[in-house]
Structures are given as C-alpha cells and as structure tokens.
Amino acid sequence: MVLGPAGAGKTRLVAEAVRDGRNVAWVRATTAAAELPLGAFAHLLPASPPSANLLRWASESITADVLVVDDAHALDPASAALVHFLAAQRAVRLFVTVRTGEQPPDAVVALWKDDLLPRLPLEALTREETAEVLAAALDGRVESGSLTRLWGLTRGNPLYLRELVLSGVLRDVGGLWLWHGPLLMSTTMRETIAARIGDLDPQERSALEHLAFGEPLGADLLASLTSPAAVQGLEERQLVTVQADERRLAVRLAHPLYGEVIRASCGTLRTRTILHTLADTVSSAGLRRRDDMLRVAVWRLDAGDSADPSLLLRACGHARAVRDLPLAERLARAAGDSGEAWLALASILYLLDRYTEAAEYYARAWSAPLSPTHRMECAAMSTLNLVWGLGRHDTSLLGEAMARTSDPGERQILRCFTASIGIYTGDLRTALDEVDSARRSPEPLGNAARGSVLITEASLRTATGETARALECVAELMTLLEEEPQAKPSLTGLIIDNGAMAAAMSGDLDRADGLAAMLASGEESVGLWNRVSLQAGVRGAQLLRLRGRLSDALGTGAEALVRLPGVPTIYAGPCLGEIACAHALRGDADAAESVLARATDLALSLGPLTDLPLESARIWTLAARGDVQGAIERALAVAESPYLMFTLFALHDVVRLGRPGLVADRLAALPVDGALAPLFARHAAARRAGELLAVSESFARLGFLLYAAESAAQAAARFAESGEPRRATGAETRAWTLTQRCQGARTPALVGLSLPGLTPRQRQIATLAAQGLTNREIASRLVLSVRTVANTLYAVYEKTGTPDRKALAEVLEHL
The missing domain is CATH 1.10.10.10 (Winged helix-like DNA-binding domain superfamily/Winged helix DNA-binding domain)
Incomplete structure (x- = not known):
C-alpha cells in the first residue's frame, strides 16, 4: 500500500514497479464508480453476478497475477471489501494507492491495520531531493535562490514541481537554471489543486478567499469575517493550518499554491471587496502587529484606494526591512512627490543596482525640504551611489552635510561613510583617521552611529590584517543588531562578509564557513536580497577554493555570476576573480582568460578592493600558461599593496610557485593575526623536506588541502634531491592523495605527481x-x-x- 498526498507520485511509482510484469490488471477508483457496488471492478467481472457469495464470485473472476488498485480511498464499500478479501486470500499480488487526507473505507484501512499489506508512505521531497530531481530532469543545476522558490511553492510535491518546470518558469543561463518571469500554472495543476480543495460552502469559500489575499490571519478575525464553523471545517479537511503565533492563533493556507488557484478564480470586483474588508478590519483593530501597517497599505493600493502618504512611507520602510525591494519601490512611488518619498525611492533604486535612476531621485530629494536626519542620509547614500554605483569619486555632499549638522551621531555616521569610500578607493590613511576620530568621540553614540563605526572598522581592520579586532567588531555588531529588528540587510551582509574574510585570513576556515553560510541562508537579518546573495556567493567560492574544492568553487561562483546586474558594478571584480582563479588552479588557462576578459564590460574599477581580486587571478592564469616567472612577478606586484588581505596570499603564492627565498623575510614580518600567517612564514622558511612535510600536515589540519598537497609535493622533491627515495615516495603519495580531494587541481607544484601503482x-x-x-x-x-x-x-x-x-x-x- 502506497500512501501520500495528491501529486506525490503514488501512481507513477506503482506503474514503474509493475511495468515489466505479466498479466497486470488496473482498477482506478472514481467518485462516479463509487455510486455502484463493485463499480470500480466492472471491467474485470462477468456481466451477470450470482445471487449469493458475491465476494467469492468476484475474486474468482479476477484472473490477473498482479492487481493495482489506484485511489482506493474512493472505492465503494463492496469494492473495498473485495480488495480486502483478495489480500486475505493471497489470491493475487496487490498494489494499492491511497491519498492521505481522505477517509478511506474501513476495509481499506484494515489492509494495513491487519498487516495484510505493508505500508509505504511517500513523503514530500526535501529541498536536497528536489535539487537532485531537477538536476536529473534538466541536465543542469538550478540556482539556489530559484531552487528555494520552487521548493517553497511546491513543498516538495513532485507533480506540482513537474508542472511548474514544464510551464517554463526556469531558463538556462550558461548551464545554470534560473527562475524567469511570473509564476505560471498549467491547467493540469489548477485542476489537481481544485480537486484537492473540493466542494466548498459559501462561508468556507469566503474564508479561503480572505486567506488567499491576507494570510496569515488571526483565527478570531477570520471567524468574524466568515464563521467559526467554516474555519474549523477547513482545518479538519487540512486545507488550512492553525498555529500559535505569540498570543493568537494564526491561520494559513495548507499549501502556497492553493492561494494561486483561489486568487485566480476571484473576479476584479470580488477581489476589491475582499481587500477593502481586510484593510478596514485590521485598521479598526489598531494595527497592533508589526507588519499590519505594511499589509494594510498594500491592500489599499491593490484595492485602488487612495492612501495616506505617511502610511505608505512607513510601509515602504517596513517592506525594505523585510527584504521586499520591489514592493518597497512600489510603495515609495505611490507616496507621491516629496523630498522624503524621493529619498526613499532613490535608496531603493540604489539597492536594486539602478544607479542612474537613483542619482536622479537623490538630486530631487537634495533640492527639496528635508529634515536634518534625512538630509544626512541623502548626502551619505547619494555619495555611495555616485562612487560605488557610477564610479564617480565625488564626496562633496558629505562635506556639505558635515558642515550643516552639529549632531555628534550624524557627524560620526558621515565620517564612517567617508572612511568606507577611502577603504575602497585605496586611501587607508584617511579611512584610519576617520575611524579613529569617530571612536574617540566624547559624546555617547547611538545605535546607528555605533553600528556605522563598527562596520567601517571591521572592513578597515580586515584590510590591514588586524583580524582579531575585525572579528570583535563583527561580534559587537551582531549583538547590536539583535536590538534592531529593522536592521538593513545590505549593512548586515557587509559586516558578516568582512567577518568571514577575517576568519579565513586568521586560518579559521570553520568560523569563516559558518559566517558565509549565515550570509547565504538569510539568517541574522541578512535576508535574500540579490546584492547580499551575490556577496555570499563570492565569499563562498573563495572559501571553497581555499579548501581546495575547486569544482564546488566554480559552481558557487557561477551562481554569483548570474546575479551580477546588467551594468558595471564593484562586485564583478571579486566575482570574476574567484571564478578565473579556480579555473587557473585546475590548469585551464583558456577558461580563466575568458572569464577575466569579461571584466572589461562588467567590472567597475574603484581601487584595490575591486581590482586586486582580478590581479590575484592573473597570477595563477600565468602559471597555468607555464609562465611561472611572470606569475611570480605579478604576485610580487600584488604583494606591494597595503591591503594585507591581498598581500598575505600573494606572498604565499610566490612560495607555492617555488621561490620562497624571495618572500620569506616579508612573510615572517607580516603583521596579520591568527595561525595562517605564521604557517605561511614556516612554509617559506622550510629548507628541509621534513619541515615541508610538517607544514603540509599543519595546512591539512586547518583545512587548506590544496596548500597541504603542494607543500607535500615540494617535500617529495626535496627527499628525492637528498637521496631518500622511500621518503620521497611517501611524500609524493601524500601529495597525490590530498590532490584527489582538490577536485582537479593542477598547479606547478602538483604537475608530475604519479599514481601509486599496485598489482x-x-x-x-x-x-x-x-x-x-x-x-x-x-x-x-x-x-x-x-x-x-x-x-x-x-x-x-x-x-x-x-x-x-x-x-x-x-x-x-x-x-
């Protein structure tokens, strides 16, 4: 007996099981056939039944070796009794499917209660299983955000998943499948879901309609709009779920796609009536819950009502806080023409990477009446849009805003914006002065100013190798964000990203992975904004590369690549650099050069943080071409940067390329916190094979498997030079073994490793x-x-x- 919800694949699974069987008969139960005794079996039975012992006559009339009874929950009592009789008599091999959530006849229930048939429940697909199914069906990987959306909509239902994919919501972008366009539902899916919903009385229908447009709704509120009996009946039929939400019971639709079907069946006038009712009812209750204001504003907009601009602006801020930028843009535009509305719209356009439009609205807002706080925000965000968005190094508005305000907190925030721009453009001295000035303020800082100082300092300390202090800043800010539920995801993403980089520089890859996973999953107020997901992809690719998981790094980098906006951006350099580096470390110079060539069109060049990732990738691209001397010269040039996050790895690249003497003293003197820099120095200073082998073991313990493989290969060469063939073989075998875990790594140190041959x-x-x-x-x-x-x-x-x-x-x- 196979049990599962509609669309779980019960029938398909059984069909596959009996596909090659001989003498297989099918019985498909339907509501119409259930009107007649043995109606589902009519095609298998003789025309004239006997006057007595109906079950024995029917069972003896079935000559099949295998009998499949599909949708047995819909059998009439006589048919159900026949199935039970056949099972008890062992007269035929039985496959029975039952839809969960239905009430099957007692004789069908007895099939498993009496142990006549084993039960095989079909659970919904997990997210990981959904990914496997899609990869097999599409012959390619589905981008993680698109996968999350598909799984969230289908809840792992195979039929719904299949119909959505066939509707064309995914498109292939360079071997990666992405969500494309609006949600489309096929006729098959609509009919399947409508059948699952079934017949509804007017009150039940009204309750589902209100939920479709307004879920979640409090149980009491929904009951007041319809009836308590309707809500209870829907819960009993498993069409809605009821869960405790603080001090109330919240009602939701049992499946996201129910709402799509129900909304599609509502006409324009009915939709407006429902939205009016929801908005009026929740407003009259006093907008007591945190998201009520946003919901009411959206309902009134969708209903065609005119809404208070102040309500729309507050709702816009809330939409931005809950990570819905398209909705925030819509609300800001609906708020009318005012300095505050233009400022809100400009900031949203900036976060959507629409920098030219954003600049237009920032200019409008700056020329309009604004409060001091909003004027400071306009100056700061407009400057970021000009510098980070359009590549124009113009900070005049920051100076003008600084001259206009005497508020200590606002002045600290403006200093931090100046410092942040300095960090990107290569002016670390100015950045350091501004951060030190902000930290020495005699005035107590509010949370906004404190947060600005912490996030700027974390970036600065990471750049200068003070990773311990950078990680302290990250921890302080994360504590601060717990007090700020409306924290901005872009800033939160930046602080977590800096923490992951600082942890990697210090040699703590596990901590770095934890922070990067937090960034990617949307935890800790990060959200799922495209920009934050792009950051997460770039940092995730880097950490995978450092672990030697080069194929995985390329896959993660490819997901980040498709998130790049269609205009030059500061995120393109780090993204393209990671992908190119992974290709080069696998020995594929052509692929690496092809990726680097795209930087001309995609990358916005501002300074070290945008340019050096590309230069670092060129080191290994040259090495993959066989130009090791050119690669060393390029690495030494990158190592001249005052940004120790790049200097540290560039100096070690020289060691990996076989010229440790050039950089040993510099690595020993490098002021970078943590275990990694001293280990790099040990690697550079190692002269004996045994020392290199010990370095390899230390790298492996930290998780840097590619470095461990390379240093073991270098040890093998030293053992061979000193006439110790047995130990050379051992080191080479270690290097070869580690290399197998590095997913195709082929660097100069690893070329020539031989497979240990055994008979x-x-x-x-x-x-x-x-x-x-x-x-x-x-x-x-x-x-x-x-x-x-x-x-x-x-x-x-x-x-x-x-x-x-x-x-x-x-x-x-x-x-």
Missing part, C-alpha cells in the same frame, strides 16, 4: 590490511603463506611510501 594481488592484500586484518588472517582468507603476505605488504609500503596500515587505508580510499 591486483597487491591491492587485494593491501585492502585487507587496511581493514585491520593481521598477516595471518589475510593468509588464511586468501590461501597464501604468511611470508607471501608479509613480502607483498612490504612491496606495497615501498610503492606507496606509507609506514603502516592506517596510512595505507587513506591512500587506498583515493585509489
């Missing part, structure tokens, strides 16, 4: 030894002498350079 007999004995069997046990199992086993294992240890069974097991795992 079939050697591999057989080695496998048993690695499993922990003694030589005597192996001999007994393979009918060999103990001496033969011992001699074979000695040869295996020689070929692989491993000292014992434990090390041998690691090698065999990759062989």
Whole structure:
C-alpha cells in the first residue's frame, strides 16, 4: 500500500514497479464508480453476478497475477471489501494507492491495520531531493535562490514541481537554471489543486478567499469575517493550518499554491471587496502587529484606494526591512512627490543596482525640504551611489552635510561613510583617521552611529590584517543588531562578509564557513536580497577554493555570476576573480582568460578592493600558461599593496610557485593575526623536506588541502634531491592523495605527481590490511603463506611510501 498526498507520485511509482510484469490488471477508483457496488471492478467481472457469495464470485473472476488498485480511498464499500478479501486470500499480488487526507473505507484501512499489506508512505521531497530531481530532469543545476522558490511553492510535491518546470518558469543561463518571469500554472495543476480543495460552502469559500489575499490571519478575525464553523471545517479537511503565533492563533493556507488557484478564480470586483474588508478590519483593530501597517497599505493600493502618504512611507520602510525591494519601490512611488518619498525611492533604486535612476531621485530629494536626519542620509547614500554605483569619486555632499549638522551621531555616521569610500578607493590613511576620530568621540553614540563605526572598522581592520579586532567588531555588531529588528540587510551582509574574510585570513576556515553560510541562508537579518546573495556567493567560492574544492568553487561562483546586474558594478571584480582563479588552479588557462576578459564590460574599477581580486587571478592564469616567472612577478606586484588581505596570499603564492627565498623575510614580518600567517612564514622558511612535510600536515589540519598537497609535493622533491627515495615516495603519495580531494587541481607544484601503482594481488592484500586484518588472517582468507603476505605488504609500503596500515587505508580510499 502506497500512501501520500495528491501529486506525490503514488501512481507513477506503482506503474514503474509493475511495468515489466505479466498479466497486470488496473482498477482506478472514481467518485462516479463509487455510486455502484463493485463499480470500480466492472471491467474485470462477468456481466451477470450470482445471487449469493458475491465476494467469492468476484475474486474468482479476477484472473490477473498482479492487481493495482489506484485511489482506493474512493472505492465503494463492496469494492473495498473485495480488495480486502483478495489480500486475505493471497489470491493475487496487490498494489494499492491511497491519498492521505481522505477517509478511506474501513476495509481499506484494515489492509494495513491487519498487516495484510505493508505500508509505504511517500513523503514530500526535501529541498536536497528536489535539487537532485531537477538536476536529473534538466541536465543542469538550478540556482539556489530559484531552487528555494520552487521548493517553497511546491513543498516538495513532485507533480506540482513537474508542472511548474514544464510551464517554463526556469531558463538556462550558461548551464545554470534560473527562475524567469511570473509564476505560471498549467491547467493540469489548477485542476489537481481544485480537486484537492473540493466542494466548498459559501462561508468556507469566503474564508479561503480572505486567506488567499491576507494570510496569515488571526483565527478570531477570520471567524468574524466568515464563521467559526467554516474555519474549523477547513482545518479538519487540512486545507488550512492553525498555529500559535505569540498570543493568537494564526491561520494559513495548507499549501502556497492553493492561494494561486483561489486568487485566480476571484473576479476584479470580488477581489476589491475582499481587500477593502481586510484593510478596514485590521485598521479598526489598531494595527497592533508589526507588519499590519505594511499589509494594510498594500491592500489599499491593490484595492485602488487612495492612501495616506505617511502610511505608505512607513510601509515602504517596513517592506525594505523585510527584504521586499520591489514592493518597497512600489510603495515609495505611490507616496507621491516629496523630498522624503524621493529619498526613499532613490535608496531603493540604489539597492536594486539602478544607479542612474537613483542619482536622479537623490538630486530631487537634495533640492527639496528635508529634515536634518534625512538630509544626512541623502548626502551619505547619494555619495555611495555616485562612487560605488557610477564610479564617480565625488564626496562633496558629505562635506556639505558635515558642515550643516552639529549632531555628534550624524557627524560620526558621515565620517564612517567617508572612511568606507577611502577603504575602497585605496586611501587607508584617511579611512584610519576617520575611524579613529569617530571612536574617540566624547559624546555617547547611538545605535546607528555605533553600528556605522563598527562596520567601517571591521572592513578597515580586515584590510590591514588586524583580524582579531575585525572579528570583535563583527561580534559587537551582531549583538547590536539583535536590538534592531529593522536592521538593513545590505549593512548586515557587509559586516558578516568582512567577518568571514577575517576568519579565513586568521586560518579559521570553520568560523569563516559558518559566517558565509549565515550570509547565504538569510539568517541574522541578512535576508535574500540579490546584492547580499551575490556577496555570499563570492565569499563562498573563495572559501571553497581555499579548501581546495575547486569544482564546488566554480559552481558557487557561477551562481554569483548570474546575479551580477546588467551594468558595471564593484562586485564583478571579486566575482570574476574567484571564478578565473579556480579555473587557473585546475590548469585551464583558456577558461580563466575568458572569464577575466569579461571584466572589461562588467567590472567597475574603484581601487584595490575591486581590482586586486582580478590581479590575484592573473597570477595563477600565468602559471597555468607555464609562465611561472611572470606569475611570480605579478604576485610580487600584488604583494606591494597595503591591503594585507591581498598581500598575505600573494606572498604565499610566490612560495607555492617555488621561490620562497624571495618572500620569506616579508612573510615572517607580516603583521596579520591568527595561525595562517605564521604557517605561511614556516612554509617559506622550510629548507628541509621534513619541515615541508610538517607544514603540509599543519595546512591539512586547518583545512587548506590544496596548500597541504603542494607543500607535500615540494617535500617529495626535496627527499628525492637528498637521496631518500622511500621518503620521497611517501611524500609524493601524500601529495597525490590530498590532490584527489582538490577536485582537479593542477598547479606547478602538483604537475608530475604519479599514481601509486599496485598489482591486483597487491591491492587485494593491501585492502585487507587496511581493514585491520593481521598477516595471518589475510593468509588464511586468501590461501597464501604468511611470508607471501608479509613480502607483498612490504612491496606495497615501498610503492606507496606509507609506514603502516592506517596510512595505507587513506591512500587506498583515493585509489
């Protein structure tokens, strides 16, 4: 018996199970057939039934070896009794499907209660399973945001998923499938969902309509609009869910797609009536909940009402806080022509990467009457739009705003904006002076000023290698954000991103991964804005590359790439740089150069933070072309940057490329906090093979597997030079084993590594030894002498350079 909701794939699964079977009969239960006794079996039974013992006559009339009873919950009592009789008599092999949420006849329930048939419940697909299904069906990966949207809409229902994909909501962009256009529902899907909803009385229909336009709604409010019996009946039929939400019960539709079907069935006038009712009812209750203001504003707009501009602006701010920028733009435009409305609209356009439009509205707002706080915000955000959005280094408005205000908090915020621009454009001295000035303020700072100082300082300390202080700033700001539920996601994303970079620089990849995952998942007030998701993708690709997971880095980088806006942006350089670097580390110089060529059109060049990621990628692109000397020269040039986040890795690149003597002293003196910089210095200073092997082990413990593989390969070369072939083989085997975990890595240090070759007999004995069997046990199992086993294992240890069974097991795992 296969049980599951409509669309779970019950029928398809059974069809696949019996596809190659002989003498298979199908019975499909329907509501119409249930009107007649044995109606579902009519096609399998003789025309004239006997006057007695109907069940035995019917069972003996079925000659199939396999019987499939589909939708058994809809069987009439006589048909259900026949199925139970057949199961009890073992007269035929039975496959029965039952839709959950229905009330099947007692005889069908007894099939599993009496242990006549085993139950196979079909659960909804998880997000990961949905990704696997889509990848197999589309022959390509679905972008993570699109996957989240698909899974959220379908809740893992295979039929709904299939119909959505077939409707064309996904498009292939360079091998990555993205959500494209509005949600489209096929006729099959609408009919399936309508059938699941079933017949409704007027009150139930009204309750579902109000939920479709206004969920979640309080149970009491919904009952007052319809009736308590209607709400209770919908819950019993599992069409709605009721959950505790603080001090009230919140009612939602049981599936997101129910709302799509219900809304589509409402005409224009009915829709307006519902929206009017919702807005009036919630407004009369006093807008007591945090999101009531936003919901009422949207309902009134959708209903065609004129709304108070102040309400629309407050709702606009709330929409921005809950990460819905398109809605925030709509509300700002509806708020009318005023300085505050233009400022709100400009800031939203900036966050949507529509920089030219944003500049127009910032100019309008600046020339209009504004409060001191709004004027400061206009100056700061307009400057960011000019510099970060349009590449015009014009900070005149910051100076003018500073001259106009005497408020200590506002002055600190303006200083921090000046510092942030300095960090991007390469003026670290100015940035440091501004941050120090802000921190030394004699006036107590409010949360907004404190947050600005912390986020700016975190960026600055990361750039200068003071990663411990940078991570302290991140922790302080995250605590501060807990007190600010309306925190801006772009700023939150930036602070978490800086924390991930600082953690990676300090050698703590686990902490960096945790912060990057927080950024990608939308936790901690980050949200799912495109810009924040783009940051998350770039940082995630970098961390995967540092771990040596180059294929995974390319996949994550590709997701970030498709999020780039259609105009030059400061995010393109880091994004393209990561992708190009991963290609180059895999030895694919052509692919790396192709990616770097796109920077001409996509990347906005402002300074080190936008340009150096591309320069770092060019180091390894040259190396992939075989120009190791050119790569070293490029690395030394990047290492001249005062931005130690780039200097640290560029100096180590020289070591990886085989010229440690050029940079050993500089690495030893580099003032970067954490365990990674000293380990880089150890790598540069290592002269003996044993020291390099110890460095390799340290890199592996920190999770930098590609660095571990390269230093082990360098150790192998040193052992060979010093006439120690056995130890050279061991180091080379270690390097080869680590390289297998680096997803196609092919750097100069790894070129020429040879696979440890074993004969079939050697591999057989080695496998048993690695499993922990003694030589005597192996001999007994393979009918060999103990001496033969011992001699074979000695040869295996020689070929692989491993000292014992434990090390041998690691090698065999990759062989």
